Amino acid sequence: MKAVRDIGQPAFITVLDEPPASVPDGPLAGIPFAVKDNIDIAGVPTTAACPDLTAPATETAFAVRRLQARGAVPVGKTNMDQFATGLVGTRSPYGACHSAFSPEHVSGGSSSGSAIAVALGAVPFALGTDTAGSGRVPAAFNGLVGVKPTRGLVSTRGVLPACPSLDCVTTLTRTVGDARPVLDALIAYDADDPYSRPMPALLPPGVARQMRVVAVPDGPLELDPEHQEAWTAALTHAAKIAHVVPVNVEPFLAAARLLYESAFVAERFAAFGHLLGDGADPAVRRIVLGAERFSGADAFRGLHELARLRLVAELAFTGVDALLLPVTPGHPTLAEVATDPIGANSRLGVFTNMANLLDLCAVAVPAGLRPDGLPFGVQLLAPAFADAPLLDLAARWNGEPAGPPAGRALLAVAGAHLTGQPANADLVRLGGVLHSRARTGPGHRMYTVDGPFPRPGLVRTGDGPAAGLELEVWDLPHDAIGALLPTIAEPLHLGPLTLDDGSTVLGFVADSACADPTRDITSHGSWRAYLRAVRDPLTAV
Template sequence: MNKLTIQQLQEGYRRDAFTIEEVIDQTLALAEEYEEYNIWIRLLKKSEIMAYVQQLEKCSLKDKPLWGIPFAIKDNIDLAGIPTTAACPEFSYIPKKSAQVVQQLIDAGAIPIGKTNLDQFATGLVGARSPHGATKNALNPELISGGSSSGSAVAVALGQVCFSLGTDTAGSGRVPAALNNIIGYKAALGSYSTEGVVPACESLDCVSVFANTMEDICLIDQQVSENGSNSNEEVPHKIFLPDKLEFFGPYAKLYEMAWKQTAAYFKEKAVVEIIDMTEIQQVARSLYEGPFVVERDVAIGSFADVQPEAIVAPLQTILTQARQIAYSANQLFEAQHFCQRVEKTLKKKLAGNILLLPTCTGTWQIEQVLADPIFTNSQMGLYTNHCNLLDLSALAVPAPVDTALPFGITLFTVPEDEPLLKSYGAEIEKEAQKTELVVCGLHMRGFPLEKELLARGGEFHYETRTSDDYRLYALDTEPRKPGIIKNENQGEEIEVEVWKLPNQELSSFIQTIPHPLGIGKIRLENGEEKLGFVCQNLPEEEMEDITQYGSWRNYQLGVQL
């Protein structure tokens, strides 16, 4: 899956490796290839797109920071002359001008490609509440894409555009990022203009951004942010982790395992404190289980009354529930005052720090959501709903650990600490772009070839042992080096080191490894499998069994176990 980045396209433009028109052709071809994924509601025609390209002919990359960069727009955000439907064809209108954020991006040289699918009226976190069909997950089409900004996220994840606009009221700019292994950024309330955005809960709505790199997120943020915050080299004083979590769905055990790995990673990397989630979760529940839900009815209730058949069933249920419970003014103020008290306490804790939560603690297959649309959707927002009610900024990124399913985390800060949010997100991104490598011989610390790893940006990670089904041999080579060979019946645990090597260096490093050594899977004592040095079987006269030493280091020192 080839993911596009702004830097990648801009470098190609500078070298004349391709033209904007060729990029547009490729984008449209990919959109056609993945038509069954239900990503687009209104894909622009090539002639419509080229009209924007023509506006760039008198400009250059120096003039326009987003020159020639294709992007997608969630179809509850206006693009001049193109219908806005919010995934409700009967609601459709044609705006005379673009939403302010869209115009800011076009002015910076970006090229709109079309309007993307969403949970109708941006109400949902599953991506399956649209008359245009459920948007399929970019990594596994049987799974939900997440919502409500489903099409915007999947368009980025499948490499159709460099970035996209979504909206975020309860997590719509974060959940799809986590489920499609991309980045989702939601700045503080009011940082991005919502002029030209169809409201869902107008007091809480935010425009959000999806992209593949933090560098792209920061560049886009600079074009549209009202606050103009920039990334710097700050690191948080402390990371707050939750005291307890609820995992759900058919993949709950995999998500719980991924979170345990993630929590262990940050406990090793940073100063960590456990935070009581009770009040934060009470705020999260109040978004749909209290008077705030009435704002959904305020946004679209009048339209729903006139054309009820145009509203998808799950949304109709939400609107009905909002009216059935006659919330009083007292209940509204009580809920607001509770949120304000929690916000004040939490923001005091978070100053200079970060709250880190799993973006979601499970996922579903599309058919499971269609069978039970209300409950399945509610679970997706367990750790996202609180964000805007507490006026926090949020960044959703892939977790920096290897996981069986796409697993994302969200970093929360106070609005004043958005530079910290972005800089720490960039640090996590760097770690995620490294591969763990198990070494057992001359590349270990203190041995002659350690310098090869260091020269490629490698970092020692930790010492450990293999599982008890390996044997260690001294090879008859020059210089002498060890080889580790799997032997399930007569193996022992072997001491090894785990290093981290930047992904871009891994391929060229592997090419330097001489026969009979190679790279394969090594099982560690904790059951995890990682890439590492393995050895082919050689004739007995060409290798000496030194398993009794337990490690190459002990063998060099003459110390048997």
């Protein structure tokens, strides 16, 4: 790994002090990573590539803290298009980045420094953001994997906003396999982030656990000649890993145009317009201040048009799992961007701007080299919360091993199905294995409920202990879930259950009608502790 100070490009705005002597144990223990400089690290200014912003952050961003808790070590804050407004990597007073493959071609942005830090070997992974393609474009221009999760799955608390309703924290890595443990750490519900959303326990209707049908544009795209040749090869590769079907992509492209050509750009003005002082990049200033021409009525017209396009786009996913598109229509040079900074940048977003507007998850993956030797990247897009199967599809595209075995599910148990309890044998008989020991998220209470044997019911009342209640998470074949259903006596049933790490799994829960104060055993902290309190400690499990 190269030293962060010695990679030959202005990839870093701030290099952090020496890492701590010891780090927490975890799957990322000791792994260095870079952080885009619109994401807070306590004690370090979050400049967003604007020298006017010099006040140190008072708290580390939620996403960075999640990684640190798994043992990862931040080593620097990276360069970027100012205020995350740009897809070129040149809108920074700290210097323009260029592609790791060519000093004449742009690096892509706005997560330019993060991409360069990974591409040149300074760090194994880096955090970026992707509101309109800011993670996927630099990934494509530097031969990397750029993962843009479903909006809200990764908290943006501690991120200087560009468009708060659309912003996403993203990852840049060399492989899908490198991204998996990072995403496992990042994806968690944050109750203090108004845009945070928990991952559903089950995939949404219509989303397949294994993606085998990929949609591609039903007509030609306006690509530069070098890009067109690489895109043709990518379509051939797609047909080898999936069944390919043509779809009309115009609704997606129309939604992409809304982001900067309608009143949606006013969200950027609302988010950081007050920060556009003397240090503002002229192109950024022109784009953001241009939002003043839109009215409140224009904003609603944009929302109505987006609703129409979203409905049409949703229909495009009927019968298909994912959509394949190039990341960009071309790869401009630094000189071309300098000649036309607005136009060259706008063209780079024609295939990426719509992802968050349409509530899609996306993964940018390398797709070989263009005839001139520059990397070419494509993106796979799917409906919200299809992140896990989409990541598996991206791995298959790259020829990497698949993720966890398909056809299995996690089930949280807190009572009779715990290890050593009367119904645990049912889980083992059905092929279940203990996945982990965990606790509920805050807000749950536990009550005794009627049934064929003593058992508790978990009810989300909102006032349960912040530390949660003890439970186990079991890994089961999917058909085992169906086999369990007839054995579940009322008032218990299976439903989504939020765990203490913010993830959501299927679990045994009870209706609010079971919240009888006379049967409340929450104070014991667990079913086993309750049994010990009411039985002989020598015989209670």
